[in-house]
Amino acid sequence: MKKRNFVQEENIEKVEENIEVIEKREVEREEKRKLNFIDGEACFELNDLLKAPAESLGKGNFGNCYKAMLDDGLNVVVKRLRDLKPLSHEEFAKQMRAMAHLKHPNLLPVLAYYFSKEEKLMVTKFASNGNLYNRIHGGRGTRERIPFRWSGRLSVARGVAQALEYLHIHSPLPHGNLKSSNVLLSSVVVLVADYALASLISLPIASHRMLAFKSPEYQSHKRISKHSDVWTYGCLLLELLTGRPDGAGLGAWVHRAVREEWTAEIFDLEILAQRSASHGMLRLLQIAVRCCDKAPERRPEMSEVVREVESVKAGVELSEDEDDFSVDQSYMDDSMSATPSR
Ligand SMILES: Nc1ncnc2c1ncn2[C@@H]1O[C@H](COP(=O)(O)OP(=O)(O)OP(=O)(O)O)[C@@H](O)[C@H]1O
Secondary structure, rough: OOOOOOOHHHHHHHHHHHHHHHHHHHHHHHHHHHHOOOOOOOOOOOOHHHHHEEEHHHEEEEEEEEEEEEOOOOOEEEEEEEEEEOHHHHHHOOOOOHHOOOOOOEOEEEEEEEEEEOEEEEEOOOOOOEHHHHHOOOOOOOOOOOOOOOOHHHHHHHHHHHHHHHHHOOOOOOOOOHHHHEEEOOOOOEEEEEOOOOEEEOHHHHHHOOOHHHHHHHHHOOOOOHHHHHHHHHHHHHHHHHOOOOOOOOOHHHHHHHOOOOOOOOOHHHHHHOOOHHHHHHHHHHHHHHHHHHHHHHHOOHHHHHHHHHOOOOOHHHHHHHHHHHHHHHHHHOOEEOOOOO
């Protein structure tokens, strides 16, 4: 066999290298066209998602959410993200993986993501019982309204506190946008959604639309931190306790109400009637007021908040929660717990 000279040898090596590079690029391009599942095997393809019957869940500040019903009965939520920072595929993937590695029974798990120039999608599990905003405010004054009693509200307060504490220990970023529409209710647990999105959103947009940016310190120092999450948690507790939407001024109104001892006017009528729970409600109110302190450094840390909220007793006579069970047990309240195992 005729021997190759060193020039021919080198040329062949170069061609082989080029083929390798082309193949690698092709694999990368393929990857980019796929849904990227974060843990384990892909359970469905992008095409399955595109073909699946879908239902709009609502327009959020950072995109629209759709419930997609896949062939095998699995329901997932697709969030079409918009107004993101100009991120490369790698940067976006890194943020998504960082988000997905945060695992806690009270955090909504991220299943997969998709990135293209035109479209960025985040796929999560579907929470079958809607969100906390609708649970607190929905159907008021109608016959469809199912009262949301104290024990259910306390479970939510505990689950959200535990999720935030976990984020404050394991995530480099605060949640940044905790509010009742981002607290989801599955059949058994409460799930906090939209955590760590601040890493994807450009600052001017975040500062207009994310709740933490409305904290007193952001108004004065243009900073958000774990302390701002504690403030948003306090606002959420106030919404749970008062049944009023966290519109402008709820915190100030409650501070005034506490100072002037209008306690009876503070609590939502649906829980006020539960006399045996009044001690617990007052304790939770005190925690909320401390979390909403104007000075960030005076607010408690989430680990302290968790301990305090966990020590608040449900303390309700069974008869006082009875109507929740008689209507529909799966629609939560006492049937729902903060976490499956605690
Ligand atoms: N995984 C999910 N399961 C069930 N409902 C969901 C899920 N994710 C979002 N939703 C609901 O879809 C709607 C739109 O959610 P989205 O997060 O886009 O907006 P938002 O919570 O109203 O505002 P923001 O964009 O500031 O978070 C909300 O009612 C939300 O509760």
